Amino acid sequence: MKRIINIFLILSICLLTLSAKAAVKNYCVSDLIKVWKAKTIKVNAPNPNITDFFKDFAKVYPGYSVNNTILRMNTGKSKLLSQYILDVKNGYLSSTMPETGVDNILQMCYWNKADGHKLIAIYMSDFEEGDLFDADSGNFNVLMFFDFDATTHTMTPLPTPPADKIPFGLTCVVTLPRTGKDIKFEQSAGEGDAMENSTMYLRWNGNAFTCDGTESEHHKLLRRNDCRNYWAEAGLENLWADSIAEEENTKPEQFAFIDIDGDGDEEIFLRDTKNSLGCVLSYGANVRIVAREDSKNRIAIFGNFVTISSAAGSGGAVYTEYHQFECNEVIASCSTLSFTDSTGKRVTEYNGDTSHNAKIVSEAKAIIAKMPKKSVDLSRLNWMPFSKLATFAYQ
Numbered sequence: 001m002k003r004i005i006n007i008f009l010i011l012s013i014c015l016l017t018l019s020a021k022a023a024v025k026n027y028c029v030s031d032l033i034k035v036w037k038a039k040t041i042k043v044n045a046p047n048p049n050i051t052d053f054f055k056d057f058a059k060v061y062p063g064y065s066v067n068n069t070i071l072r073m074n075t076g077k078s079k080l081l082s083q084y085i086l087d088v089k090n091g092y093l094s095s096t097m098p099e100t101g102v103d104n105i106l107q108m109c110y111w112n113k114a115d116g117h118k119l120i121a122i123y124m125s126d127f128e129e130g131d132l133f134d135a136d137s138g139n140f141n142v143l144m145f146f147d148f149d150a151t152t153h154t155m156t157p158l159p160t161p162p163a164d165k166i167p168f169g170l171t172c173v174v175t176l177p178r179t180g181k182d183i184k185f186e187q188s189a190g191e192g193d194a195m196e197n198s199t200m201y202l203r204w205n206g207n208a209f210t211c212d213g214t215e216s217e218h219h220k221l222l223r224r225n226d227c228r229n230y231w232a233e234a235g236l237e238n239l240w241a242d243s244i245a246e247e248e249n250t251k252p253e254q255f256a257f258i259d260i261d262g263d264g265d266e267e268i269f270l271r272d273t274k275n276s277l278g279c280v281l282s283y284g285a286n287v288r289i290v291a292r293e294d295s296k297n298r299i300a301i302f303g304n305f306v307t308i309s310s311a312a313g314s315g316g317a318v319y320t321e322y323h324q325f326e327c328n329e330v331i332a333s334c335s336t337l338s339f340t341d342s343t344g345k346r347v348t349e350y351n352g353d354t355s356h357n358a359k360i361v362s363e364a365k366a367i368i369a370k371m372p373k374k375s376v377d378l379s380r381l382n383w384m385p386f387s388k389l390a391t392f393a394y395q
Contacts, residue, residue, distance in 0.1 A: 167200035303372035
């Protein structure tokens with residue numbers, strides 16, 4: 001009997017081990033878009049090079065392209081990769097894995113900064129299949145930046161890109177430099193339009209990048225129409241229902257296009273005719289709910305910032321969320337709660353912190369300081385009946 005119990009225990013442990021291994025998540029690019037800004041990565045090598053940076057990234061964010069690149073790096077073999085370059089001297093890595101007629105691309109490189117740190121960039125692009133209206137299908141792209149501090153051996157994600165602008169909102173071909181310092185962004189305007197291709201660069205200045213180049217007007221028009229075509233075809237009533245969860249029986253009654261972040265891909269603002277319910281949705285590689293409003297919480301737009309503010313409550317309390325928007329996604333957020341205390345003094349708390357922690361206050365104020373002072377007059381947007389949205393397809 002004891003022997004049977006021991007065998008049962010061994011089998012149980014084996015099954016638990018296999019289950020734990022099976023539970024390891026493989027990150028697609030659509031997953032990385034959501035999570036990469038949240039974790040620092042510990043780098044174990046004493047004097048790390050591009051190989052060490054990538055291996056430690058792969059431990060935190062394994063995935064199909066990542067895993068096959070690691071396999072090639074460790075064994076010299078991976079049948080699934082059609083292209084692999086490891087240039088340790090120049091601090092560059094790239095691999096390509098064909099899938100469904102579309103190449104899954106991975107690139108990594110780093111720059112030595114003037115302050116002694118290293119700036120690490122990782123670009124990934126893949127094709128994923130899923131339900132269109134859940135935004136799980138299509139090509140996904142992500143450009144991640146990390147700051148490496150040799151004193152702490154930590155790669156810290158940079159939620160705000162170290163650049164004044166990211167060209168084309170990443171809806172393009174990105175080439176990280178193997179030689180030289182600049183990142184290339186290339187967007188084709190379509191077959192037969194070779195003369196209309198747009199090429200822009202992020203030029204390295206020793207600590208960050210400056211955007212250089214101009215997108216062709218023809219290509220801006222094509223991108224705008226592609227975006228509008230998407231909105232006309234997407235299941236916006238389903239997205240509305242997901243966004244306005246408390247009001248299950250309502251439907252969007254009017255819409256307006258607005259390019260909040262100035263990247264050429266328009267966001268869409270849906271509202272009911274009473275302006276009592278609404279939401280802002282963005283479309284880049286996938287759909288995002290930027291903000292939602294109801295009769296008590298109202299949306300305002302200040303340049304590339306979207307705010308949601310509550311009506312004044314007890315003691316004149318006003319809660320406001322601030323979301324800085326770029327390349328179809330929120331890159332920084334904070335919140336404030338302003339109220340009158342028992343002494344009659346007006347007090348502001350940042351990010352829910354009641355102890356007025358200096359770091360929390362400083363970080364929140366730094367985000368708010370970037371917000372333009374003048375808001376967009378939402379009443380002057382070109383609001384149209386929701387039923388007319390389909391007429392914008394295939395222009």
